[in-house]
Amino acid sequence: MARSVTTQRKILNTAAAWAIGLLIFFPILWTILTSFKTEAEAIASPPIFLNFDWTLENYAIVQERSNYMRFLWNSVIIAGGSTVLGIIIAVPAAWSMAFVPSKRTKDILMWMLSTKMLPAVGVLYPIYLLCIQLGVLDNRLAMVVILMLINLPIIVWMLYTYFREIPGEILEAARMDGATLKEELLYILTPMAVPGIASTLLLNFILAWNEAFWTLNLTSVDAAPLTAFIASYSSPEGLFFAKLSAASTMAIAPILILGWFSQKQLVRGLTFGAVK
Amino acid sequence: MGRIQLKQVTKKFGDVEVIPPLDLTIEDGEFAVFVGPSGCGKSTLLRLIAGLEDITTGQIEIDGTDATNVPPAKRGLAMVFQSYALYPHMSVRKNIAFPLRMAKMEQAEIDKRVEAAASVLNLTDYLDRRPGQLSGGQRQRVAIGRAIVREPAAFLFDEPLSNLDAALRVGMRMEISELHEKLATTMIYVTHDQVEAMTMADKIVVLQAGVIEQVGSPLELYRAPRNLFVAGFIGSPKMNFIEGPEAAKHDAHTIGVRPEHIAVSDSEGLWSGVVGVSEHLGSDTFFHVHDTGLAETITVRADGEVGFRHGDRIHLTPRADVIHRFDAQGLRIA
Numbered sequence: 001m002a003r004s005v006t007t008q009r010k011i012l013n014t015a016a017a018w019a020i021g022l023l024i025f026f027p028i029l030w031t032i033l034t035s036f037k038t039e040a041e042a043i044a045s046p047p048i049f050l051n052f053d054w055t056l057e058n059y060a061i062v063q064e065r066s067n068y069m070r071f072l073w074n075s076v077i078i079a080g081g082s083t084v085l086g087i088i089i090a091v092p093a094a095w096s097m098a099f100v101p102s103k104r105t106k107d108i109l110m111w112m113l114s115t116k117m118l119p120a121v122g123v124l125y126p127i128y129l130l131c132i133q134l135g136v137l138d139n140r141l142a143m144v145v146i147l148m149l150i151n152l153p154i155i156v157w158m159l160y161t162y163f164r165e166i167p168g169e170i171l172e173a174a175r176m177d178g179a180t181l182k183e184e185l186l187y188i189l190t191p192m193a194v195p196g197i198a199s200t201l202l203l204n205f206i207l208a209w210n211e212a213f214w215t216l217n218l219t220s221v222d223a224a225p226l227t228a229f230i231a232s233y234s235s236p237e238g239l240f241f242a243k244l245s246a247a248s249t250m251a252i253a254p255i256l257i258l259g260w261f262s263q264k265q266l267v268r269g270l271t272f273g274a275v276k
Numbered sequence: 277m278g279r280i281q282l283k284q285v286t287k288k289f290g291d292v293e294v295i296p297p298l299d300l301t302i303e304d305g306e307f308a309v310f311v312g313p314s315g316c317g318k319s320t321l322l323r324l325i326a327g328l329e330d331i332t333t334g335q336i337e338i339d340g341t342d343a344t345n346v347p348p349a350k351r352g353l354a355m356v357f358q359s360y361a362l363y364p365h366m367s368v369r370k371n372i373a374f375p376l377r378m379a380k381m382e383q384a385e386i387d388k389r390v391e392a393a394a395s396v397l398n399l400t401d402y403l404d405r406r407p408g409q410l411s412g413g414q415r416q417r418v419a420i421g422r423a424i425v426r427e428p429a430a431f432l433f434d435e436p437l438s439n440l441d442a443a444l445r446v447g448m449r450m451e452i453s454e455l456h457e458k459l460a461t462t463m464i465y466v467t468h469d470q471v472e473a474m475t476m477a478d479k480i481v482v483l484q485a486g487v488i489e490q491v492g493s494p495l496e497l498y499r500a501p502r503n504l505f506v507a508g509f510i511g512s513p514k515m516n517f518i519e520g521p522e523a524a525k526h527d528a529h530t531i532g533v534r535p536e537h538i539a540v541s542d543s544e545g546l547w548s549g550v551v552g553v554s555e556h557l558g559s560d561t562f563f564h565v566h567d568t569g570l571a572e573t574i575t576v577r578a579d580g581e582v583g584f585r586h587g588d589r590i591h592l593t594p595r596a597d598v599i600h601r602f603d604a605q606g607l608r609i610a
Contacts, residue, residue, distance in 0.1 A: 172328050173361035177422065178349040178378035187374075191365045 028252070034245035035059070042241040058246035066232065068250055074140060075225035075254075078215070079208035081144035083201055086155045089148075091197075094159035095189060099168055109160065112153040120150075120213050131218055140223040143215065147208045155204055162196030163189070199265045202258070209255045226251035278339065278353075278430035278462030279304045280325060285334035287320055287486075294320055295486040297334065302430075302464060302479070304339075307456050309465045311473040311509070312483035318466045319434055321483070325464065326432050327351050338429060349378070354423035355432040358439065360415045362407035368394075368418050369403040375426040393421040396455075413444045420455070430462035437472065449475060470510055474498070482506050504606035507532045513562055513577065515600070518570045528601035528609055535562065535577035537595040540584070545591025549574060551584045565590065 033050070034042050041052045062068070097105045127146070128137075136142035166189065174188045190197065212227040219228055230251050233244040259266065280302040287295040294317050302308045310318040323329040325336060327348035336344050343351050354375070362371050372393055376386045394400045397417040407415055416436060423431055433452070437445045453476050456463050467473055473480050474494045482489040482497065482505070490502040494510075501507035507515050515532045523531045539545070540563070549568035554561055563576045563584060576592060584590055601609040 167359060167361065169357045169359050169361040170363065172348075173355065173357060173422075174363075174374070175328065175348045176326060176353065176355040177375035178426070179374075180349065180378075183378060188363060192363075194365075 028256075031245045031248050031252075034242055035249045037242050037245075039240055039242045042245070058242045059250070062233075062243055062246045062250065066229065068229065071224060071226045071229035071251075072254070074219075074223055075209055075227075075251075077140055078143045078147060078223070078225050079205050081140075082147035082151065082208045083155075083204045085144060086148045086152050086204060087159075087197065087201060090152060090155040090159050090200075091185065091190065093156050094163050095185060097156070097160050098163035098166075099171060109157065112156060116153055124213075124217060127214075128217065138219045138222050138224070143219060143223050143225075146214055146218065147211055150211065150214065151204050151207055154207070155200055158200040158203070159193070159196065162193050162200070165196075166192055195265070199262075202262050202265055206255055206259060278428075279337075280430060280462065280464070281337040281340075282321075282325070283335040283337065285324060285336060286332045287317075287324055287329065288332045293486070295324070298486070298488060300481065300488065300491070302462060304462055305460050307453075307463045307465065307476060307478045308481060309467060309473040309477035309479070310481045310483060311467055311470055312489075313509075314468060316483040317486035318468075318483050320486075322355075322432050322434055322464060322466045326353055326355050328355075352429040353432055354426060354428035354430075355434065356416075356419045356423050356436045358435040360407070360419040360439075362415060362418055362422075364407055367404050367406060368399060368410070368421075371407065371418055372399075372421045372425055375422060379426065389425045390421075393425045396424070397421050412440050413448065416440065416448060417451075420452070424455070424459070428461070430464060433463065433465040435466055435468070437467075438469075452476065471512060474510070480510075482509060500608065501532075501600065502608050504530065504532070504602055507600055507602070507608075513575045516571060516574050518574075520570075522570055523601075526599060526601050529604040530602040530606070532600035532602065533574075533594045534598065535575040537598045538574070538576045539593045539595070540576055540578050540582060541591045541593070542584070542588070543591065545593040547574070547592045547594075548589060549592065551586055551588045551590055554584065554586065556580070563590070565592065568592070 035058055036054045036056070037048070037052050038055060038057070041048055097109065131137040131139075131142060134142075170192070171184055171188060174184045179187065209225075210227070212231075215223075215225050215227045216231055219225070230244070230247050233240060233247045282298060282300040284297045284299060285295060286293065286297050298321075310321060312318050320329065324331050327343070327346065331344060334344075335342060338346075338351060338353070363374065366374070369390055372390045373386050376389060381389075390403070391400070394403055397420060399414070399417055399421060402410060402414060402418075407418065410418065416439075419436070436452075437448050440448060449472060452463075452465075456476075465472075465476060477494055479491060480494055480497055481491050484505055490497060490506045492500075497506060497510045501510060501515075504517065508517070511534055513535045515534050516538075517530050517532050519530050523529060547568050547570060549565035552564045552566045552573065554563050557580065559580045561578050561580055561582055563578060565574045565576060566572075568574050574592065603609055
C-alpha cells in the first residue's frame with residue numbers, strides 16, 4: 001500500500017529540501033556573487049548581498065595575470081586522461097571480480113577501498129620523493145597516472161556494482177555462441193554496462209577535476225591544473241577575495257555545467273545497486 | 277554429428293561433491309532429458325557438458341574426441357537458457373546472427389541463415405525489435421533461433437520452458453519436439469517436470485543427488501522403475517507405496533501401485549476406504565482415499581464421470597499384473 005502523504009506534509013518536505021539545497025549551494029553562490037564585486041565590497045562588513053556595483057574587472061585582471069586556458073587544458077588532460085586510463089584498467093578488473101570471483105575477491109575489494117581511508121598526506125613524502133627520483137615532478141603524464149591510481153578503487157567499485165547487476169547467463173550465452181573473452185567484453189558486457197560506465201566516467205572526471213591535494217603538491221607550472229590556478233590567488237601579501245572568487249568561478253564553471261547536464265546520469269550512478 | 281560421452285565425470289564445489297563418478301552416453305541424434313528434483317545436479321551436469329563449469333575429474337568426449345579441456349565456444353554445442361539470456365542491446369536479427377558473427381561468417385551467408393531461422397520460428401516480423409519488446413514465448417523462440425543458426429553438434433536446453441505460462445509451455449514443448457524431428461540433432465534437455473520428460477524424450481536420465489538413478493526410454497521407466505525414487509518420480513499422480521502385510525503377500529518390502537491401475541467400485545473390491553479430497557480434471561478424477569489401513573492415503577485415478585463424494589466409502593482393486601515390488605533397500609524385485 002502506498003503511504004498517504006498529506007498536502008501539509010508535502011509542503012513542509014519541499015521547504016526543507018529547498019532550505020538544505022540552498023544551504024549547500026550558498027558558498028558557491030557567494031563565490032560567484034563576490035567575483036562580480038570590487039575588492040572593497042568583497043570584504044565589506046556587514047557583507048553586501050546584491051546591491052553592489054556589478055563589475056567584470058576581476059575576470060579581466062585574472063585573465064591578464066595568468067593564462068586561464070593553459071590551466072584549463074591541464075585540468076582537462078589530467079582529469080580526462082586519468083579517468084579514461086582508469087576505466088581501461090578497471091573494466092577487466094571489475095569483470096573478473098563480478099563474474100569469476102575467488103575466495104579473496106571480497107577482501108581485495110575491501111582492501112582497495114581501505115586505501116581511500118588512508119590520509120593522503122601520509123604517503124605524500126614517498127610519492128614526492130618518487131616523483132623527484134623519476135624526474136616527473138610537475139609532469140602531466142605523472143599526474144594522470146597518480147590521479148588514476150587515487151581514483152581507481154572507486155572506479156572498480158562502481159563498475160563492480162554495475163556488472164553484478166548483469167545476469168551471468170548472458171555472458172555464458174556469449175561464450176556458448178563462440179565469443180572469446182575479448183569479444184565478450186567488447187560486444188556484450190561493455191554495451192550492456194554503458195549507462196554504468198558513463199556515470200562512472202562522469203563521477204571520476206569530477207573527482208579528478210576537483211582533486212587539489214596531489215595537484216597542488218606535485219605541480220607548479222607545466223602541469224598545474226585549475227586547482228593550482230585558484231590557489232595562486234591566495235598570496236602572502238593578503239587575500240584578494242574578489243579575484244580569488246573570479247578565479248574559482250572560472251575553475252568550477254566547466255565542471256558545474258557538465259554536472260548540470262548530466263545530473264540524471266550522476267544520480268543514477270551514485271544510487272545504483274542501492275535498490276533493485 | 278553429436279555423440280556425447282561422459283566417463284567417470286565428477287564435480288566438486290569446494291569440498292562438496294555434487295556429482296560423484298558418473299558414466300553416461302548420449303547417442304547422435306538422441307533427445308535425452310535429464311530429470312530430477314531441484315538440486316539433483318541436472319543443471320550442473322548440463323553445464324559440465326557445455327563447458328561452463330570445469331569437471332573435477334574424468335573425461336567428456338564429443339564425437340569421440342576429448343573435449344574435457346576445450347572451452348565452451350569451441351565445443352560446437354548451442355545452449356538455450358532458462359532466462360533466455362538474450363542480448364538486450366541487440367535487435368532480434370543481431371541476437372540470432374551473433375554466433376555466426378563470432379564464427380567470422382560472411383555477411384551474405386549470415387543474412388541468409390538468419391532469415392531461414394526466423395521463418396522456421398515465425399520471427400520474421402520481429403527481426404528488428406529488441407528482446408524487451410517481445411513476449412515470453414517470442415523471446416524463447418529467439419533463444420532457440422540463436423541456437424539453431426550455427427548448426428551445432430548438439431543442443432543443450434536448461435529448463436527452457438519454466439518461465440512460460442502453462443498453455444504456452446505445451447505449445448513450445450511440441451515445437452521443440454518437432455524441431456528435433458526436423459533437425460535430427462542431439463538434444464539434451466534439463467527439466468524438473470516429469471511430464472516434459474515423458475512427452476519429449478527418447479531417453480530419460482533420472483538424477484538424484486548427482487547420481488543417475490535410471491536411464492531408459494519413457495515407457496521403460498514407467499513400466500519398470502528400478503527403485504522407489506524413480507517409481508515415485510515418474511508418473512502423475514505419484515505411485516502409491518504400500519508396506520507391511522499387504523506387501524508381504526507379494527513377497528516384497530514395499531509394493532507400488534499406480535493410481536491409474538486401481539479399479540474403483542461402490543460395492544466390492546480388495547481394499548476399502550473413505551474418499552477424502554477429489555480433484556476433478558474433467559477427463560479424469562483423482563480420489564485421495566483414507567482409512568484403507570494400507571498407507572496414509574491411496575490416490576486413485578478414475579474416469580471423469582465417476583461421481584463419488586467426500587466421505588463415501590469405496591472399494592479398490594489393484595490390477596495384479598502391474599504391481600511393482602521393491603525390497604528393503606528400495607530396489608525393484610524382478
